Amino acid sequence: MSNPNMVGLIRNEVMKIASKKRLAVVGVILVILVSMFTYAQYREIQEKIEKQGTLDWRVELQQEIVDRQNRLASSGIQDEFRQFLEFDLKQKQYYLDNDINPNYPGAPTFIRIFLSQGVTLVLPLFIIIIMADIVSGEYNDGTIKTLLSRPVKRWRILMAKWLTVLLYTSMVMAATVIVCYGISGIVLGYDGWTAPILTGFQASASGEFATEYIHTLPMWKYLLMSAGLAWVVTAVVGTISLMISVLVKNTATGIGAMMAVLIAGTLLSSIGSSWTSSKYLVNLNFDLINYLEGQAPPIEGMSLPFSLTVLGVWTAGCLAVAFWNFTQKDMY
Amino acid sequence: MSVKPTVQLENVTKIIGKKTIINNISFDIYPGEVFGFLGPNGAGKTTTIRMLVGLIKPTSGKIHICCFDVRKQFVQAMQRLGSIVENPELYKYLSGRENLQMFARMLPDVDEERIQEVIDLVDLTARIDDQVRTYSLGMRQRLGIAQALLGRPDVLILDEPTNGLDPMGIKDLRLFIRKLVDETGLSVLVSSHILSEIELLADRVAIMTHGKIVKVGSVSDLVGALSAGVDWRVSDSFRALAILQESPHVQAAELYDDHTVHTLMDESKTSILNEALMKAGIEVWTIERKVQTLEDLFISLTGGDHIV
Numbered sequence: 162m163s164n165p166n167m168v169g170l171i172r173n174e175v176m177k178i179a180s181k182k183r184l185a186v187v188g189v190i191l192v193i194l195v196s197m198f199t200y201a202q203y204r205e206i207q208e209k210i211e212k213q214g215t216l217d218w219r220v221e222l223q224q225e226i227v228d229r230q231n232r233l234a235s236s237g238i239q240d241e242f243r244q245f246l247e248f249d250l251k252q253k254q255y256y257l258d259n260d261i262n263p264n265y266p267g268a269p270t271f272i273r274i275f276l277s278q279g280v281t282l283v284l285p286l287f288i289i290i291i292m293a294d295i296v297s298g299e300y301n302d303g304t305i306k307t308l309l310s311r312p313v314k315r316w317r318i319l320m321a322k323w324l325t326v327l328l329y330t331s332m333v334m335a336a337t338v339i340v341c342y343g344i345s346g347i348v349l350g351y352d353g354w355t356a357p358i359l360t361g362f363q364a365s366a367s368g369e370f371a372t373e374y375i376h377t378l379p380m381w382k383y384l385l386m387s388a389g390l391a392w393v394v395t396a397v398v399g400t401i402s403l404m405i406s407v408l409v410k411n412t413a414t415g416i417g418a419m420m421a422v423l424i425a426g427t428l429l430s431s432i433g434s435s436w437t438s439s440k441y442l443v444n445l446n447f448d449l450i451n452y453l454e455g456q457a458p459p460i461e462g463m464s465l466p467f468s469l470t471v472l473g474v475w476t477a478g479c480l481a482v483a484f485w486n487f488t489q490k491d492m493y
Numbered sequence: 494m495s496v497k498p499t500v501q502l503e504n505v506t507k508i509i510g511k512k513t514i515i516n517n518i519s520f521d522i523y524p525g526e527v528f529g530f531l532g533p534n535g536a537g538k539t540t541t542i543r544m545l546v547g548l549i550k551p552t553s554g555k556i557h558i559c560c561f562d563v564r565k566q567f568v569q570a571m572q573r574l575g576s577i578v579e580n581p582e583l584y585k586y587l588s589g590r591e592n593l594q595m596f597a598r599m600l601p602d603v604d605e606e607r608i609q610e611v612i613d614l615v616d617l618t619a620r621i622d623d624q625v626r627t628y629s630l631g632m633r634q635r636l637g638i639a640q641a642l643l644g645r646p647d648v649l650i651l652d653e654p655t656n657g658l659d660p661m662g663i664k665d666l667r668l669f670i671r672k673l674v675d676e677t678g679l680s681v682l683v684s685s686h687i688l689s690e691i692e693l694l695a696d697r698v699a700i701m702t703h704g705k706i707v708k709v710g711s712v713s714d715l716v717g718a719l720s721a722g723v724d725w726r727v728s729d730s731f732r733a734l735a736i737l738q739e740s741p742h743v744q745a746a747e748l749y750d751d752h753t754v755h756t757l758m759d760e761s762k763t764s765i766l767n768e769a770l771m772k773a774g775i776e777v778w779t780i781e782r783k784v785q786t787l788e789d790l791f792i793s794l795t796g797g798d799h800i801v
Contacts, residue, residue, distance in 0.1 A: 169598035176595060180586050303582035307640070310546035310578065311599040312571035492548040 170321035218262045267353030271345035285398035296406040315488045326399040362455025390449035404483040430459035443475040499680040505554030516704040529695030530684035537704040538684040575646035581637025585626040600644040611639040630657045722783035728776035
């Protein structure tokens, strides 16, 4: 391959990031978070054993179902929340009827929950920590001048940076799975890869609970799908931060803007479904694993293909803006 | 001359908003010469250099490096160019060697051997594996030059290379550039706002102010045209003026006051003229060579913009 080639350019970017030890910071945060969650799980299990004398998931699930029923019976709950509760109730009932434990104890289940909870906030946060200054850092250090007076076209330099974002997205995902498995297994045990799990719950057109698409998957397959969806979301967030990094020369401002995007997404999706056109916002489509679990979507009419399309369009738009700006701009 | 210029600027203009930053400038640089780029801060030197290295697009005009258009044949043009724009901007959190390895990957045909070669050339071998953040300004400058030389360029651009260097460092840099040009025959463009530096270093000079080039010429021509000012302090300047004006060695003589005559003359004939004045009974009190430099030229060209 000719030199300068893309692999060499990516090696350069990896070298810059690696020497800033950002991945190590993310690793430390990950270990601390996972350790805390594992300990919390451990305490919960201990408490249940104390209360019930035994650890029977059927009893537990039955209790949760009763709890949902009680809440539904009480007056004054919002329509959206009622819908969510009904859906959740039916799902739990379905697990119970089919004698499948939705939370089979073990490290794989811990990974499943961590991915599901982390996909909208923690995993994107990691990629932002690593990637926020990938372009703006070069402005701040002045190295952009040296970088862009090389005999390499500007679009290739940005392409290398974007591919590096995707590479680090993969590394964040791998690190998350490995750390979750390693640490939570100490308490929860390391088996459960083949435990069955149900997927394919969905609301029918009329919003009713539909069972026709429900099927069981072995845990490992389910986790692979979860991790894949989480990868997509993290990569999209990485791409948006790349664009912001190109547009905003100050790294701190860039991180702030990205955090605002993330937090606004979480808030909006919990606040309300009345503003239906908000489903076209990129940050309302981050909870892809939701579709796998079969929870009711934040806004009616959203589905996995819909969300993937929205994410795809936004990603393409961000890349177009980033590349156009980066290749056309005068560098002072 | 059939030698092709390595750097060609043709009618280059840069307008930002409504302000004309660079106003229709043109110059050529030839192989084996050190070209000085002189002007006060804010004259447009750095903007011009940024256009040369492709960081800024000119509003109009053409820039060629070794006959390659910087806009249309960016990659070929940059392969023949090494540069430091403003400060040597390198990755402080990497070692000197890592910096060079990284830039080498962005150039064709630069191997470890070449990297070691430039490290030896700038004499950084002892500290090359330390982080750049621990380097002194002089060492960063040297690493910057190593980086610029990696790809065996035909043109080397150094923007204010002596900024922050001590007198010893400036002298070393001057000798280094001279040696480099003599050995490899490349062209060097050095910008500076310090006149004495350019005078010592450059073969030719372009003087720039307010975005315009006011003069391009060889240093010896520019200095030669100026250096023959001699002031005479005498007892009777009126009579002295007449004698001096008659002499074939004096190009111009001018009465300044009752006791002073300013002349432009051949310095080597000073004693002959002194004798002629004494014979005529005029007391000569002092003969002073008026130290004229590029600065005088600069002031006369720009109408009073001072440079250091």
